Amino acid sequence: MIAGYTMDWRVITEYLPVLLYGVVLTLRLSVMAIIVAIVVGVFAGLCRISRNPIISFLATAYVEFLRGIPLLVFLMFIYFGVGSFVNLDVQVASVFGLGVFAGAFVAEIVRAGIESIPKGQMEAARSSGMSYLQAMRFIILPQALRRILPPLAGQFIALIKDSSLVSVISGKDLTLQARNVIIATFRSFEVWLFTAALYFIMTFALSQLSHALERKFKIEH
Amino acid sequence: MIQIRDVVKRYGHLQVLNGVNLEVADGQVVVISGPSGAGKSTLLRTINGLEPIHGGSIVVNGTNVHARGTNLNKLRQEIGFVFQHFNLYPHLTALQNVTIAPIQVKKIPRAQAEAKAKELLTALGLKDKMHNYPAQLSGGQQQRVAIARALAMDPKVMLFDEPTSALDPEMIKEVLDAMKALAGKGMTMVVVSHEMGFAREVADKVAFMESGKVLEEAPPEEFFNNPQNPRVKEFLSKILR
Numbered sequence: 001m002i003a004g005y006t007m008d009w010r011v012i013t014e015y016l017p018v019l020l021y022g023v024v025l026t027l028r029l030s031v032m033a034i035i036v037a038i039v040v041g042v043f044a045g046l047c048r049i050s051r052n053p054i055i056s057f058l059a060t061a062y063v064e065f066l067r068g069i070p071l072l073v074f075l076m077f078i079y080f081g082v083g084s085f086v087n088l089d090v091q092v093a094s095v096f097g098l099g100v101f102a103g104a105f106v107a108e109i110v111r112a113g114i115e116s117i118p119k120g121q122m123e124a125a126r127s128s129g130m131s132y133l134q135a136m137r138f139i140i141l142p143q144a145l146r147r148i149l150p151p152l153a154g155q156f157i158a159l160i161k162d163s164s165l166v167s168v169i170s171g172k173d174l175t176l177q178a179r180n181v182i183i184a185t186f187r188s189f190e191v192w193l194f195t196a197a198l199y200f201i202m203t204f205a206l207s208q209l210s211h212a213l214e215r216k217f218k219i220e221h
Numbered sequence: 222m223i224q225i226r227d228v229v230k231r232y233g234h235l236q237v238l239n240g241v242n243l244e245v246a247d248g249q250v251v252v253i254s255g256p257s258g259a260g261k262s263t264l265l266r267t268i269n270g271l272e273p274i275h276g277g278s279i280v281v282n283g284t285n286v287h288a289r290g291t292n293l294n295k296l297r298q299e300i301g302f303v304f305q306h307f308n309l310y311p312h313l314t315a316l317q318n319v320t321i322a323p324i325q326v327k328k329i330p331r332a333q334a335e336a337k338a339k340e341l342l343t344a345l346g347l348k349d350k351m352h353n354y355p356a357q358l359s360g361g362q363q364q365r366v367a368i369a370r371a372l373a374m375d376p377k378v379m380l381f382d383e384p385t386s387a388l389d390p391e392m393i394k395e396v397l398d399a400m401k402a403l404a405g406k407g408m409t410m411v412v413v414s415h416e417m418g419f420a421r422e423v424a425d426k427v428a429f430m431e432s433g434k435v436l437e438e439a440p441p442e443e444f445f446n447n448p449q450n451p452r453v454k455e456f457l458s459k460i461l462r
Contacts, residue, residue, distance in 0.1 A: 120308035128322035129298035
């Protein structure tokens with residue numbers, strides 16, 4: 001072989017439990033980060049459409065700032081920067097960093113989804129005596145959710161992929177497990193290719209799930 | 222009973238309501254007509270507080286709509302509103318469109334709310350359409366669902382904002398018939414419309430608005446046969462062919 005590298009796939013079977021444990025770590029990290037992203041993102045998205053100028057300015061600043069910096073820099077800042085003042089567990093820093101970062105994108109998706117619902121819907125709901133919150137809950141959000149779902153799934157697929165960056169701050173995930181296997185075996189080609197396949201299975205499953213949900217919630221217009 | 226006194230409303234520098242006065246007694250049907258941009262729809266939307274006002278007052282059944290401390294959510298339960306473009310909720314069936322506010326706002330038990338909604342929809346000729354979504358209904362059917370949705374709250378007053386102007390000609394009658402039936406039951410109604418046949422037949426009073434003012438108000442026979450204001454004469458000569 002060129003450069004004298006001979007493939008040896010036994011590394012995969014031998015280290016399969018280590019790599020699959022990496023999948024578990026990445027999934028756990030991603031799910032927790034997605035929860036943080038939804039909570040932060042929905043809140044920030046609602047703040048962005050607030051009529052209070054201070055609230056909407058703060059939400060806009062959060063969205064614009066985080067969308068304008070690299071995730072790696074943000075993770076470094078959280079773990080090493082903020083970590084110089086407070087004792088931060090690397091897992092907490094990873095979940096928080098990924099979640100708050102993705103939250104900025106979720107906020108924009110939520111805002112755009114709500115604003116895409118025609119004004120007449122809110123007016124009809126308010127005219128029937130619903131409060132603003134009731135109108136949001138029963139009329140606006142159920143419709144917005146259907147429009148939000150596809151871009152949201154895309155965002156969470158990006159989050160699963162981006163979660164590999166936490167290995168740089170020594171966060172435990174699939175990428176870190178793969179690196180550890182390579183350090184022990186020097187089988188870069190096989191391990192990275194297999195790792196890529198594992199990431200693809202995770203993101204493809206999520207993408208299929210989102211298509212299924214989309215079909216389930218579809219409404220005619 | 223609706224009392225509109227000297228109502229002023231601006232959008233920025235644009236004065237849309239310029240001191241409007243109008244009274245609607247209980248059980249009366251008042252039709253408001255006039256050229257587009259006269260402020261008719263805006264006036265209607267100030268009656269249930271969808272639009273704020275900058276001067277004057279509006280009192281509905283003894284409640285000052287725009288006073289500080291008025292519970293608009295409560296007041297709006299007594300004021301049904303029918304929109305030009307129906308504004309039905311597309312994610313809910315016809316039946317759910319009608320029951321959602323009674324269930325969520327008035328806290329009426331679901332079974333009771335559904336029974337009443339079915340009664341209303343049946344009376345409006347929509348018995349077979351209850352479980353259809355708005356997108357599966359014609360414009361005329363959608364507007365009748367919207368009327369049922371408003372009536373489900375047991376309003377004391379109904380406001381109609383050009384309820385037939387987004388409809389195909391052959392569907393206008395079914396909506397007007399529903400409104401006539403409602404008027405026949407003694408509902409207090411304010412209708413912004415250019416349906417002069419409806420005004421002649423059903424209205425107790427016709428008001429003509431232009432440039433944010435009521436230029437003339439009179440019972441229909443007087444309004445159509447002997448209008449006082451020259452602008453009203455001109456307008457009527459153009460729309461009554």
